[in-house]
Amino acid sequence: MLLKSSSLKLAGLLAAIILMLLLMCASVIFGYTDTNLQMAIDAFTNNNGSNEHIIIQMVRLPRALIASVVGASLAIAGVLMQTLTKNPLASPGILGINAGAGFAVVVAITLFSIDSTQGFNALAFLGAAVAAISVYVIGSVGHGGLTPMKLTLAGAAMAAMFSSFTQGLLVLNDALLDQVLFWLAGSVSGRKLETLVSVLPYIGVGWLGSLMISGKMNILAMGEDVAKGLGLNTGFIKIAIGVLVILLAGGSVAVAGPIGFVGIVVPHITRSIVGIDHRWVIPMAGVLGAILLLAADIAARYLLMPSEVPVGVMTAIIGTPFFIFIARKGFNAR
Template sequence: MLLKNSALRWIGLLTSVLLLLFFMCASVVFGYTETTLRTAIDAFSNYNGSNEHIIIQTVRLPRALIAAAVGASLAIAGTLMQTLTKNPLASPGIFGINAGAGFVVVAAVTLFSVSSLQAFSGLAFLGAAIAAISVYAIGSVGREGLTPMKLTLAGAAIAAMFSSFTQGLLVVDEAALEQVLFWLAGSVSGRKLETLLTVLPYLGIGWIASVVIAGKMNILSMGEDVAKGLGLKTGLVKISVGVIVILLAGGAVSVAGPIGFVGIVIPHITRSIIGIDHRWVIPLSGILGAILLVAADISARYVLMPSEVPVGVMTAIIGTPFFIYIARKGFNAR
């Protein structure tokens, strides 16, 4: 049901926040090592150094926080990209961000024998930024300037190029495949809180900037000509959106690896709940994206217990049917 009334929207937003807190608590409590809510509370209020308390503080809490931050960032990035490109299937992958990040990490492993997960994060952020900047540069060539169609095609070309390079490197050096395979599948498992703290300033700037630019996104969604007629500097807005996407998607990929479908699925669900006003769509997309990834991470622990499925696989299982549904229905991204 579409929430049009402002009071109902606030209720929906607050309900989503409470739901996110519930799933984050569940993420801290549930897993291979059995713990209870009481144990989780004691781990912070009455720490005794037990195995359960160590797991909760050093493994599960960072994992829940990382999943929430990454899910929120990918969902907001997807929302901005769908509006910018007017493509209902747009997501961070359309900028080649995932492919660029993956290529730089694989190149570092195969050519320079890099093996540190912390190094993977920095390299992935660099690769994501390079890919996004390349897409914007290519998409801006020509008299028409930056158009949604050119941006989409440039993104697809860059993604294909980096993916091909990555596959080529992995074929040449099979040992590198073992080191980066779990990262390439997308996962929040084994990530330390320090990894998130490294990119949190970039994510924070992206979250704030996306809310600030929400009003301009409403105008841009009316169409290029209308937006210019209303005095909107569309070129500046598009560049701003590109920078925000680099910060959000690049930071998310650097922490958790390439995780797909969150940026495609969540914007459509959000619009079906709260309408097309980006002042509401952007914050709710962030919250719902965090819920989706935290819930997917919890599910990933139980599918093949005691082993774990990378959360990127779980989001693919969830998102693929929705992706097909959107493609068949031909929804109009706003």
């Protein structure tokens, strides 16, 4: 643990927030269209309708806000899932929740031609819920009940199944293939601010609920028998965590598509900085998740300029070595 005292943890959290705000400013300024800080300020204080000002207001600002919210949500969801399952590899991507939400949205697009924000949101939440419940049930079947290994295998199986169904649907509608494939890779590019606003109440509930149960998660992390002995209603806490994960992961997929690895990488980095107290882990993970996705999105603009790499590809490049490292070391989620 890097930061041991509460004052150091608070200072670290404030420093992370400042870094996040700086990256949001960088996200607004940097890109294919050449702009600078003064142009960004003028776009909001003295807008002259120029192409640069329009891009800053209508494209880059929503992109920065979406990357921040989605990164924070996926990181917090990863913390919740790793604590609930005692699985260091648990995350919305690895356990198939992102794939389930993504499949539901593709069904809406390809079979029902749904293009409304409300329709996307409802189906993303439904798909996330179905995937989460299915993985939990499958992972609990058999001798020994729910174990980290069985949960990981069940999640991988469900993710593969939903991905296969998604690819099959795309064959039926070639006209939407390019649009949907770019979305499925995970991207914050070209997303409208209205889409973020529509899911923000659900994501906000997910953030607030996570903070409210953070103290009880410390007790749950001690083990179920100990938690019950201390009077904790473990069944209620598990259900609450499941609902919060569905809100956070479903909302994120509805906005930006299924972005992987954020929920794996950030919780482990966070614990190495502030320890295992979820009252610090959850807010710090949220800020670090936003930082990771903002940085990945900025890098994605320059990797193959003038073309852009979907941010989900960048997070995979960052997260895959980390995933292998965790799997080989067998770190225990706290």
